[in-house]
Amino acid sequence: MATSADRFVHRSNPIDRMGRTVVYTGELLRHPVYTRFLHWMVGIFFFLALLSGFGIYLPWIFRFFTPLFGGGATTRFLHPWFGLAFVFFFALQAINWLQVMRWTPDDSRWMKHIKQYVTRSDSVESPETGFFNAGQKMQFWEIVGGCVAYVITGVIMWLPEIFGRILVAISYVVHDISALVMLFGIFFHVYLSTFGEPGTIQAMTRGTVSEGWAWTHHPSWYKAVTGRDPAEALEEAKRRNTPPPLPPRTL
Amino acid sequence: MSDRGTLRIQQISAHPGPVAGEGVQRQDKVCKLIDTTTCIGCKACEVACVEWNDMPFQTTYFDNTYQTMPDTDWNYWNLIKFNEDQHDNGSFAWLMRKHQCMHCEDPGCLRACPADGAIVQYSNGIVDFQQEHCIGCQFCVSGCPFNIPKFNPNTKKVYKCTLCSDRVGAGLEPACIKACPTGCLHFGTKDDMKFLAENRASQLREVSGFQNAGVYDPDTIGGTHVIYVLHDATKPERYGNLPAKPRIPLSFTVWKDIFKPIGLFGAMLGFVGVVMHYVFEGPRREQPAPPVVRIDPPPPPAGKEN
Numbered sequence: 335m336a337t338s339a340d341r342f343v344h345r346s347n348p349i350d351r352m353g354r355t356v357v358y359t360g361e362l363l364r365h366p367v368y369t370r371f372l373h374w375m376v377g378i379f380f381f382l383a384l385l386s387g388f389g390i391y392l393p394w395i396f397r398f399f400t401p402l403f404g405g406g407a408t409t410r411f412l413h414p415w416f417g418l419a420f421v422f423f424f425a426l427q428a429i430n431w432l433q434v435m436r437w438t439p440d441d442s443r444w445m446k447h448i449k450q451y452v453t454r455s456d457s458v459e460s461p462e463t464g465f466f467n468a469g470q471k472m473q474f475w476e477i478v479g480g481c482v483a484y485v486i487t488g489v490i491m492w493l494p495e496i497f498g499r500i501l502v503a504i505s506y507v508v509h510d511i512s513a514l515v516m517l518f519g520i521f522f523h524v525y526l527s528t529f530g531e532p533g534t535i536q537a538m539t540r541g542t543v544s545e546g547w548a549w550t551h552h553p554s555w556y557k558a559v560t561g562r563d564p565a566e567a568l569e570e571a572k573r574r575n576t577p578p579p580l581p582p583r584t585l
Numbered sequence: 586m587s588d589r590g591t592l593r594i595q596q597i598s599a600h601p602g603p604v605a606g607e608g609v610q611r612q613d614k615v616c617k618l619i620d621t622t623t624c625i626g627c628k629a630c631e632v633a634c635v636e637w638n639d640m641p642f643q644t645t646y647f648d649n650t651y652q653t654m655p656d657t658d659w660n661y662w663n664l665i666k667f668n669e670d671q672h673d674n675g676s677f678a679w680l681m682r683k684h685q686c687m688h689c690e691d692p693g694c695l696r697a698c699p700a701d702g703a704i705v706q707y708s709n710g711i712v713d714f715q716q717e718h719c720i721g722c723q724f725c726v727s728g729c730p731f732n733i734p735k736f737n738p739n740t741k742k743v744y745k746c747t748l749c750s751d752r753v754g755a756g757l758e759p760a761c762i763k764a765c766p767t768g769c770l771h772f773g774t775k776d777d778m779k780f781l782a783e784n785r786a787s788q789l790r791e792v793s794g795f796q797n798a799g800v801y802d803p804d805t806i807g808g809t810h811v812i813y814v815l816h817d818a819t820k821p822e823r824y825g826n827l828p829a830k831p832r833i834p835l836s837f838t839v840w841k842d843i844f845k846p847i848g849l850f851g852a853m854l855g856f857v858g859v860v861m862h863y864v865f866e867g868p869r870r871e872q873p874a875p876p877v878v879r880i881d882p883p884p885p886p887a888g889k890e891n
């Protein structure tokens with residue numbers, strides 16, 4: 335069976351071989367073990383860095399975060415390490431996804447009807463939507479940029495003796511803005527992968543999605559991996575689902 | 586490093602809500618006056634500071650100057666800077682300046698500090714670090730226009746001159762004042778010290794021929810509780826990087842106090858946005874979805890969509 339692996343080069347590596355991904359009938363492989371592992375390491379360290387960072391960002395609001403990490407001084411000590419771990423795993427993920435995240439003319443077309451996407455005016459995604467849609471790609475590239483900003487400004491604030499007070503003062507603002515943008519974006523990410531588009535989270539847990547999910551949210555990817563036309567597949571499923579007409583009633 | 590019992594607190598770093606005890610008791614603003622023109626560089630004040638604060642001595646090295654070490658340190662809060670000043674006619678003078686925390690009226694260190702209570706300002710103007718609340722981020726270093734707070738990598742805390750808040754709280758003058766043999770250091774209320782300093786400056790201008798003599802009490806940070814009499818107040822930089830217009834970076838004032846809360850509010854709009862999206866639009870279901878029973882309100886008539 336064709337898999338998402340056909341769409342981007344993913345050579346199976348030791349981490350993939352440590353686990354398994356079971357694809358049942360009616361499902362497609364979406365993310366192999368290595369991708370899932372990286373994603374959740376990114377997720378864990380992102381939230382650790384976020385919570386410890388916000389304990390320092392606005393302590394008069396978030397004073398309850400610092401005790402979670404063992405007090406203010408320990409929070410301050412841990413935060414850069416959480417951040418580095420987040421960036422490290424995200425860097426691996428970025429390498430893993432570099433190919434599929436490439437911006438294509440289809441993505442520019444997708445962006446033009448983003449309003450219909452938000453208002454859900456079509457029941458399925460526009461047919462050119464591939465493995466990731468343009469919104470997902472934008473968020474990916476935002477995180478790549480944010481990570482670069484985090485590392486540069488974070489190291490400057492970590493070693494103020496070397497970089498001097500003015501660079502630290504500038505970095506402080508850039509670091510904060512990067513965190514705010516990422517926090518803003520992550521609400522959309524978590525929402526869309528759980529409540530907003532039911533059936534998505536299993537892509538990152540079990541690694542598979544249903545065929546229905548694929549032709550609904552990523553029709554062009556569905557076509558690439560199954561060779562079937564997503565619109566036709568949907569019509570066929572509709573026919574299968576429609577109960578046979580009731581026999582004429584006789585009185 | 587302080588005596589909270591006798592000194593009232595006026596400002597607390599990163600503190601939510603009002604400052605308990607603020608304005609409860611009248612306290613005179615204190616001030617240390619340093620007359621650089623009568624300093625002989627004997628370093629008695631350096632010794633007195635290390636002695637009173639009971640700090641371990643720090644090894645230093647000789648780098649062709651009489652200065653004890655290149656800069657103040659976490660265990661060396663008071664340093665006479667030996668600035669060699671070359672005149673146009675080739676002659677030379679030493680501009681000696683006692684370098685320590687300036688106890689700013691608007692302290693950049695306190696503005697920058699993100700830890701509740703790690704830096705306080707007493708009603709008498711003294712700015713004091715409370716190491717038990719310090720988280721070791723060193724933002725105060727970046728906020729200070731005078732490069733004063735110094736980090737101890739072992740304790741991961743920051744230290745600086747306390748203006749002997751423990752002594753002042755008990756009605757004594759700071760240790761350095763007590764040690765100075767020439768009387769170039771004075772301690773008293775800010776008003777008295779300002780008066781004394783202006784008098785000395787006009788004496789220097791009128792009697793001693795220093796036309797530019799003046800008092801250093803920079804108003805860009807609301808004045809300081811340590812003031813200098815300088816032979817040449819027009820170029821304080823000559824006294825070892827004493828800034829003419831010390832400033833607190835906008836990151837620690839405009840950004841920290843105004844845009845940080847606004848930015849957080851903006852980011853949380855993302856959360857409100859997704860919740861409202863679910864409420865107003867609902868999820869996109871995998872197709873084919875179960876047959877629709879009813880849509881409320883009914884979709885607009887055909888032709889009017891989008």
Ligand code: HEM
Pocket residue numbers: 364373376377378380381466469470471473474477520523524527528534535536537538
């Ligand atoms: C509880 C939190 C999270 C959940 C439930 C979640 C869920 C998911 C799911 C299901 C996917 C796959 C989407 C697909 O296959 O189309 C995904 C992809 C992704 N995740 Fe997460 N994730 C979470 C946190 C994070 C965090 C904290 C980051 C990084 C800061 C992150 C970065 C990404 C990226 C870049 C992708 C690929 C592109 C995309 O789908 O936007 N995720 N996530």
Ligand code: SF4
Pocket residue numbers: 685686687688689692693694695712728729730731732733734745
């Ligand atoms: S001189 Fe620096 S450390 Fe001292 S009060 Fe001013 S800003 Fe704070």
Ligand code: SF4
Pocket residue numbers: 694697698699700703704714718719720721722723724725726734742743
């Ligand atoms: S290092 Fe300075 S800014 Fe940071 S918590 Fe300690 S006193 Fe405050």
